[in-house]
Amino acid sequence: MILFLIRKILWAAATLAVASVLVFAALEIVPGDPAQVMLGINATDDAIAALREDLGLNKPALERYFSWIFGLLQGDLGKSYTYSVAVRELVADRITISLPLALLALVMSTAIAIPVGLYAATKRGSIADTTIMAVTQVGYAIPNFWLALLLVYILAIWLQLVPAGGFPGWDGGLVPALKALFLPAVSLALPQAAILSRITRSALLDTMGEDYIRTARAKGLSFRATIWKHALRNTMIPVLTILGLQFAYLLAGTIVIENVFYLPGLGRLIFQAIALRDLIVVESAVMMLVATIILINLVVDLAYLWADPRLRHGRP
């Protein structure tokens, strides 16, 4: 088990390292001079030279990469050229919106999908099951930002139940902040819940076909007890895998959803930075999101240890 843990952590570290090279390299291939790109075509030669010096562009790429990485490890993400503040402050500020939003959406989608999926599987073939399958089929064809627009129209503009957008900040108290994140989270969560409930359903159906389930039933265990004691944990393995992938998708999804609700999160920051051609901010913000995704996947891998006892006893 220790070996499994160490291997997973090492792989995550290696993945992070490769990902950081990719992010760095992507911005290295900017056609032309990055300083020129950032300042636009009207910049004077002096201004470009000054920015080049400021960004350390005159040093070799390898040196710049390592100083970027060491900076990242120490929490120094560089300085934003357009905002004239440390990128770290910008990112730290924005991630307190994006991360809670993605987590809230994940919790919502799991809380809806797992019970629905399990219910559909236990009532397989019934009208309830057929209805659930039809609804989820349509559900996962719905783009989350369109759902968001419709929800804004119905709940915010028409019924005026929730704010249509904006974020009051966490300082104003938990309730107004969560209220502002509620609709964005629902719009992210529902299409994901549709996929997840279908997966939960088919995972439980797969498990219920196994021999040990028949044995459990044959020894007189009730249907309900068989599911709770034997089937559920095995059902969770594929569900966990998808949860990890979904989190990555949700976190990226916040980029779009933040635009619908005018939430000042990481996604908005990335877009503003792209519009202003502030490559340092794009680089660091993207790296933060990628690192979060890799860490979450590591957590999912570790969760397998709980779900699959075989991993705890050595052999995967």
Added chain:
Amino acid sequence: MKQFLKTAMHNRSFATGIVITCFIVLMAAVSFIWTPYDVTNLDITAKLKAPYGSHWFGTDHFGRDIFSMIMVGARNSIAVALAAVIIGVGIGVPVGCWAAARGGQLDEVLMRGNDVVFAFPSLLSAAMIAAVFGPGAINAIIAIGIFNIPVFARLSRGAALTLWPRDFIMAARAAGKNKTRITIEHIIPNMANVLIVQATVAFALGIILEAGLAYVGLGTQPPTPSWGKMLNEAQTMMSFAPHMAVIPGLAIVISVLGLNLLGDGLRDVLDPRLSRKRD
């Protein structure tokens, strides 16, 4: 083929899916030669009209006919999603097959490389590409295509691994064929079913992703109509022209639903064993 279609049309998912998909493709094709109105034609006197007689789906804030824009937008969605699937299949399948054929460390390295790509959701790669090269439809294709690569690599590796120990592959090896030739002649044709199903699903996802990218301004640029862009423009006009947001969204949902149903149907028809297990 005739026999295939005969069995397939008895499958409800397949039949519904193929009808919807053909309809969308036909709409896109017709838009090349005919649309009710010219999509570049601005008619301010007829702006923001709700659906009525001569404009079936109403008009937008420039007075452009939304039905015509939906038709032309279909072209764009199909082109981007299709190109992204081609990138995914074109790179992912060879990588997956190579990993399965060689095994060992190469396999490990290739599959770990996949994990790295998985850490870059298409929205993030699109944001990065846009930061470097500026936004555009090609961006969207590359970003979604990159996202498709690991999906097809994993799938084809898994499928190839189950095929390699089979008797007919053994026979081919005994006959002296090398691994590349076996992969091309036997492995790939035998996994075609799974690939077709996955391609349909990836196509559907591509349409959603393209719309998302266009919506945030990283995809197709105006004046080319695209469904995502139309939703973006509709956002500020929700309170007085909701039809501008409802119609492009429905177009996305219907096409994605059609493709997903087609994928489900194809899986049932091409691999009955799998479908029995799932349903």
